[in-house]
Amino acid sequence: MKRSRVSISAQFMLLVLVILGMNGAAYFLILKNVYQQELKAQAQTVVANVEAFGAWVAQHGRVWVKDNSGNSYLGEMTVTSAAKPDEPIHFYSKNPALAQREFSEAVAQSTSPAKFRMTSHNVMNPVNKPDTFEQTALAIIRTNNQKEYAEFVQGEYRYAQAVFHKAACISCHGDPAKAPADVINRYGKENGFGFKEGDVAGVISVRIPTHSLSANLMSFIGPLEVGLVVLSLVFAFWFIRSQLISPIKKLTVSAQDISTGQDSPINTDGIALNTRNELDQLVLALSRMRNSTYLAIKKMREARAEASETLVKAKAAVAKARADHPTPTDPATKTVAMGKPGGPKKPDKSH
Numbered sequence: 181m182k183r184s185r186v187s188i189s190a191q192f193m194l195l196v197l198v199i200l201g202m203n204g205a206a207y208f209l210i211l212k213n214v215y216q217q218e219l220k221a222q223a224q225t226v227v228a229n230v231e232a233f234g235a236w237v238a239q240h241g242r243v244w245v246k247d248n249s250g251n252s253y254l255g256e257m258t259v260t261s262a263a264k265p266d267e268p269i270h271f272y273s274k275n276p277a278l279a280q281r282e283f284s285e286a287v288a289q290s291t292s293p294a295k296f297r298m299t300s301h302n303v304m305n306p307v308n309k310p311d312t313f314e315q316t317a318l319a320i321i322r323t324n325n326q327k328e329y330a331e332f333v334q335g336e337y338r339y340a341q342a343v344f345h346k347a348a349c350i351s352c353h354g355d356p357a358k359a360p361a362d363v364i365n366r367y368g369k370e371n372g373f374g375f376k377e378g379d380v381a382g383v384i385s386v387r388i389p390t391h392s393l394s395a396n397l398m399s400f401i402g403p404l405e406v407g408l409v410v411l412s413l414v415f416a417f418w419f420i421r422s423q424l425i426s427p428i429k430k431l432t433v434s435a436q437d438i439s440t441g442q443d444s445p446i447n448t449d450g451i452a453l454n455t456r457n458e459l460d461q462l463v464l465a466l467s468r469m470r471n472s473t474y475l476a477i478k479k480m481r482e483a484r485a486e487a488s489e490t491l492v493k494a495k496a497a498v499a500k501a502r503a504d505h506p507t508p509t510d511p512a513t514k515t516v517a518m519g520k521p522g523g524p525k526k527p528d529k530s531h
């Protein structure tokens with residue numbers, strides 16, 4: 181079955197559409213990766229800030245505040261100033277984890293889109309109990325010895341980074357019998373103990389609301405972006421038309437002319453013999469083919485002319501021979517009459 185193929189322009193149009201579609205998909209995936217990396221970087225920044233804040237509290241052992249609203253403190257201390265001996269001042273202490281929890285609560289109330297908390301598989305304060313994502317993160321981090329874990333959960337990017345126990349932490353999170361009395365008083369002996377140095381203490385868990393990329397796609401595409409895409413298509417179509425299609429059309433006309441024997445000049449001006457352009461190579465080849473075809477035709481015409489001249493001479497010789505020896509039934513004369521070239525030169529021998 182013969183294939184009836186569509187034009188190169190139509191094929192190219194189709195190809196461009198496929199390329200555009202595939203490129204669009206690739207750009208979308210790249211955008212998605214960039215967005216994910218950006219979210220991760222944001223979450224890591226939050227974790228670093230929380231750790232820096234915890235380190236600042238730890239550097240001072242504990243922070244002492246005068247306010248005990250919320251009853252959130254570990255130790256208590258009363259100070260009397262020499263100037264006002266009858267006005268004692270009460271101070272309340274907060275250890276790093278406690279201060280970090282209050283920090284996280286303050287951030288939760290703030291306009292910051294990123295929120296965080298500290299949690300553990302073995303929490304000292306039940307308020308810090310892990311949710312479903314945090315349970316998964318803790319399990320994966322602890323079994324695989326991973327440093328971090330992230331997931332997209334219901335319109336949020338959730339990220340957890342492991343926190344490890346150092347020697348200083350074990351005084352409160354190791355053996356409850358050796359833990360400070362104020363810790364035992366507030367949190368009891370049951371939870372948040374039994375850790376060793378180097379254990380995963382828990383995670384700093386960050387949540388950042390995400391935006392749907394496909395829903396926001398239109399906000400990324402402006403007139404400049406559309407203009408660039410259109411311009412690139414115009415360039416591509418211009419190239420195909422001027423460098424391929426119109427030269428091919430010209431060559432087709434020449435080839436058709438040659439095939440019907442018309443003299444059709446092929447312009448090879450400005451084409452170097454060692455050109456690397458395939459179409460120019462085709463032009464050169466076609467031009468050579470045209471020249472040799474015309475040469476062949478010319479030779480053929482010359483041969484034909486020569487042959488007919490010979491034929492005329494032969495006929496004349498036969499006529500002359502017949503006139504000299506009139507033997508019409510002679511088979512040799514018949515053969516000569518049929519036009520064998522060279523025949524007329526021999527009839528004398530057969531007689």
Ligand code: HEC
Pocket residue numbers: 275277278281298299300302303304305306308343344345346348349350351352353360363367372381382383
């Ligand atoms: C002074 C005692 C003390 C020390 C030292 C201490 N912690 Fe804690 N830790 C606590 C208390 C108390 C809480 C509960 C705070 C709250 O109410 O949210 C806590 C909570 C935590 C939590 C949150 C989960 C939970 O158990 O409620 C993590 C994680 C944690 N500590 C890790 C550490 C690490 C790591 C260190 C060492 C760098 C450390 N802690 C040192 C007392 C301590």
